[in-house]
Amino acid sequence: MNPAPSVILFTVFSGAGFGFLAFLGAGLVDASGWAAFGLWFLGYALAVGGLLASVFHLGNPRRSMRAFSQWRTSWLSREAWAAVATLTLLAPVALSDWMGFNWPRSWGLLAAALCLATVGTTSMIYTQLKTVPRWHHWITPVSFAVFALAGGAVLSGDGRWTAAMLVVLGIVLPALWQIGDGRFAAVGVGIGSATGLGAIGKVTVFEQPHTSPNYLMREMIYVVGRKHAARLRVLAYGLAVVAPLAVVLVLPGGPARVALAALLHLTGVLAARWLFFAQAEHVVGLYYGQR
């Protein structure tokens, strides 16, 4: 699949944003007054900024409000509702932290759970697609949730939470790659079943239907750049997991440590998310003899 910057930025930053908002909502970040305002602002900025990035993926962004209408069947519609509901429910918690109202934290815990549910709806947009076997697996929502919580933990500045969540990510990320690599073969589709000609014999492409790439090939058959996948995985793992973990374990706590760890981590997550799209093979590629 085409790793469009809009969807990569959307999933990475809204994921990290909602993960961070979950930590703030649950009261796991110790801050009050203007410091709390700044942290909440950062959380909202990441989540809303990510959502805004997704709008640039649309062919007709003017009509984007219509995306709220089909929550009964569409995960994209559910995501729109979940995001708005979560950001609305979090507002009184943010206000309470900022102004020191000390309103009950149970409301914040509920909103924190909704943050994770929102990330879940984002992941289901991809997980629901049978046509992309790499995504159509429970490891996809698990990895999105762990990415979000790891991002949230890193931004929270809490050393123990950061270390714990990065270790979990360190296990889930290789699992995501390992499971994903075997998915296309596991589904058992091939050019034979795509064309229905497999019963006769071995099917190969004789001639392409058009001489230069079309929308399908640009959007769903992204072969370019996959050759660097192995090296990018090492880079993504090092930046998303190992480097921020080392920073948190070695450096003393403080805003500089948070900033450095977050920068390293989010860069690594961007690389991992680029791979999530670039390495995903759509079954339509079978018709073109490409994956």
Next chain:
Amino acid sequence: MTCLPAHTDKKLGLAIDLDTCVGCQACVSACKGWNDQGYGASLSDQNPYGANPSGTFLNRVHSYQVAPDEGAVQTIAFPRSCLHCDDAPCVTVCPTGASYKRAEDGIVLVNEDACIGCGLCAWACPYGARELDAAAGVMKKCTLCVDRIYNENLPEVDRVPACVRSCPTGARHFGDFADPESNVSRLSRERGGVALMPEMGTAPTNRYLPPRRKDTLAAPALAPLGDFMATGLAGWLDRILGGR
């Protein structure tokens, strides 16, 4: 709502005969020609006369070669368009309700006025039946020429999809798969019509009629030419040069 209808009264679709199709691309041209001027946004082209022409088409003709375990390799022209699936994943993923399946005849359509161009329906389709138009920013797909098949302003013979009407070899058949005695149902039954990529669980309406087995020749076609005995000047040259 993008819920799929529980039942459609008709199941209009195509039976495509891969035995008869010669890959002439007439259906591709006819489809683009008709759908460029009627239903919804036109099918735009980008850089049509340049080095990298690209454009929106609702029907593409591939060609494949199939090598059986025994016998000659076959070349097969393979038209690919929307299969108007019963369990169409492109419909349910749509966030705006633009994508829908009609309860009366099973045709899958896009309400372009509600389409935000997110592309998710194209991602959900295993068959590459949907293309986002680069100029209009809305999703285009086969309408089964809904503006022809019910159009009483057209002569009755023309009330079929443009691809069917234009096919010079009669490889494309249009009809109602819900009626077991319709032309397409009978064809599909008699010829062992195939549903594409059943692993995807889409329950497509369209059927592909597989190519018939080719005849096998009793003797290799070129064998008699090898027994040719040259006479006269050619025979003399043949002997001199040690051909025999």
